[in-house]
Amino acid sequence: xxxxxxxxxxxxxxxxxxxxxxxxxxxxxxxxxxxxxxxxxxxxxxxxxxxxxxxxxxxxxxxxxxxxxxxxxxxxxxxxxxxxxxxxxxxxxxxxxxxxxxxxxxxxxxxxxxxxxxxxxxxxxxxxxxxxxxxxxxxxxxxxxxxxxxxxxxxxxxxxxxxxxxxxxxxxxxxxxxx
Numbered sequence: 001x002x003x004x005x006x007x008x009x010x011x012x013x014x015x016x017x018x019x020x021x022x023x024x025x026x027x028x029x030x031x032x033x034x035x036x037x038x039x040x041x042x043x044x045x046x047x048x049x050x051x052x053x054x055x056x057x058x059x060x061x062x063x064x065x066x067x068x069x070x071x072x073x074x075x076x077x078x079x080x081x082x083x084x085x086x087x088x089x090x091x092x093x094x095x096x097x098x099x100x101x102x103x104x105x106x107x108x109x110x111x112x113x114x115x116x117x118x119x120x121x122x123x124x125x126x127x128x129x130x131x132x133x134x135x136x137x138x139x140x141x142x143x144x145x146x147x148x149x150x151x152x153x154x155x156x157x158x159x160x161x162x163x164x165x166x167x168x169x170x171x172x173x174x175x176x177x178x179x
Contacts, residue, residue: 009057020165024066029130031072032108036134037157046107071112073105085118093122134159
């Protein structure tokens with residue numbers, strides 16, 4: 001199952017990145033219920049092994065573009081996000097005091113924390129794109145205007161996935177030109 005999860009994650013990432021038109025330095029948010037990936041109810045069967053497989057599926061694509069990963073914690077940490085300290089400071093994010101672990105923050109956030117060189121939790125972000133694995137509700141961390149991206153890969157393991165990119169707001173009315 002772990003290899004399948006890694007492959008499905010990589011396929012979803014590559015498809016989303018081909019649609020999202022992101023540039024180096026952009027933020028990419030991931031919310032993930034490893035419980036849902038295994039077929040369990042969200043928050044009931046977290047797995048660091050599943051988290052590792054998903055992380056391995058994500059990172060090559062993110063690194064190739066130069067994107068900053070932000071990993072959303074569960075509601076027990078108010079959906080705070082794991083990021084590298086340098087990203088938080090450069091983007092002016094509010095750093096909060098907590099460390100995710102599998103039962104408060106989630107297995108994926110705990111795993112991501114351990115992979116960072118200098119991790120911090122931040123209160124909120126506005127990412128340019130994201131992947132929601134298992135119904136974790138990442139929308140609060142996407143920049144306006146979020147646009148759904150339909151992927152051929154519809155789930156990772158047993159978890160449904162939703163993908164989104166963002167675009168600038170269209171303003172100006174009937175006489176405005178956007179190109």
